[in-house]
Amino acid sequence: xxxxNTQEQQEQALLQKIDRxxxxxxxAMIMDGNGRWARERGLPRSAxxxxxxxxxxxxxxxxxxxxxxxxTLFAFSTENWNRPPWxxxxxxxxxxxxLHTELPKLVEKNVQINLIGDPERLPVQVRKAIAExxxxxxxxxxxxxxxxxxxxxxxxxxxxxQALVNDVLSGKTDARVDEGKFSSYLYxxxxxxxxxxxxxxxEHRISNFLLWQLAYSELWFTKVYWPDFNRLxxxxxxxxxxxxxxxxxxx
Ligand code: FPP
Numbered sequence: 001x002x003x004x005n006t007q008e009q010q011e012q013a014l015l016q017k018i019d020r021x022x023x024x025x026x027x028a029m030i031m032d033g034n035g036r037w038a039r040e041r042g043l044p045r046s047a048x049x050x051x052x053x054x055x056x057x058x059x060x061x062x063x064x065x066x067x068x069x070x071x072t073l074f075a076f077s078t079e080n081w082n083r084p085p086w087x088x089x090x091x092x093x094x095x096x097x098x099l100h101t102e103l104p105k106l107v108e109k110n111v112q113i114n115l116i117g118d119p120e121r122l123p124v125q126v127r128k129a130i131a132e133x134x135x136x137x138x139x140x141x142x143x144x145x146x147x148x149x150x151x152x153x154x155x156x157x158x159x160x161x162q163a164l165v166n167d168v169l170s171g172k173t174d175a176r177v178d179e180g181k182f183s184s185y186l187y188x189x190x191x192x193x194x195x196x197x198x199x200x201x202x203e204h205r206i207s208n209f210l211l212w213q214l215a216y217s218e219l220w221f222t223k224v225y226w227p228d229f230n231r232l233x234x235x236x237x238x239x240x241x242x243x244x245x246x247x248x249x250x251x
Contacts, residue, residue, distance in 0.1 A: 027195070030198070037226070054227070061105075076091055092125070113137045117151030193213040203221075
């Protein structure tokens with residue numbers, strides 16, 4: 001018998017190894033593998049997405065408990081519009097479903113809900129759910145929970161460039177551009193860049209996520225499908241992150 005065989009014991013062991021003063025302030029996640037999780041169980045893809053929402057509940061709650069300051073979840077990309085209509089509709093029902101049960105808890109936990117991405121193409125029920133979430137948590141000062149919906153990194157950069165050009169042309173700002181000024185035109189204007197990016201399901205790609213913001217982030221990949229991702233995996237990612245040396249180009 002091993003010493004740490006239950007999930008609870010493994011969790012305690014990892015928690016003892018983790019430096020609680022160096023929890024990554026901003027964690028971004030590419031939640032991938034719902035479809036494969038379902039297929040391996042002979043279930044429809046929707047079952048994978050539904051189970052994926054359960055993982056979101058757990059990850060949000062646990063990250064908050066650990067003192068993460070910003071959690072950014074890639075829930076729907078600009079490329080995901082190429083999926084079959086039934087699946088798009090299903091994915092679009094998830095933010096509302098999640099917030100329906102979680103919003104009161106998020107309000108109480110001082111979490112701030114935010115959207116990154118272009119709301120224009122999102123169905124009205126998604127915009128409404130997010131707007132309500134934002135409004136209800138507007139005065140909160142704790143963890144920022146960013147939902148990336150209809151989000152694409154290139155689209156975000158192009159949109160920022162266009163907004164900056166418009167402001168230069170209208171005389172709102174001068175024509176000097178530096179990184180700080182450019183960042184202020186991104187969806188993440190007031191938010192520090194991610195310290196850690198987690199991607200599930202064994203893919204080793206960024207997939208057009210936070211292209212500008214991930215410049216110096218630590219990347220952590222796992223083969224585990226998103227519906228199976230749990231607090232132990234999150235603790236392992238944080239522990240591995242703490243073993244790395246972030247040099248930001250310096251020696
Ligand atoms: C990527 O591939 C995943 C998505 C497009 C959707 C992810 C959405 C969730 C995990 C739920 C979001 C929850 C809320 C509350 C917004 P895939 O999972 O379809 O997997 P595959 O590559 O195995 O087919």
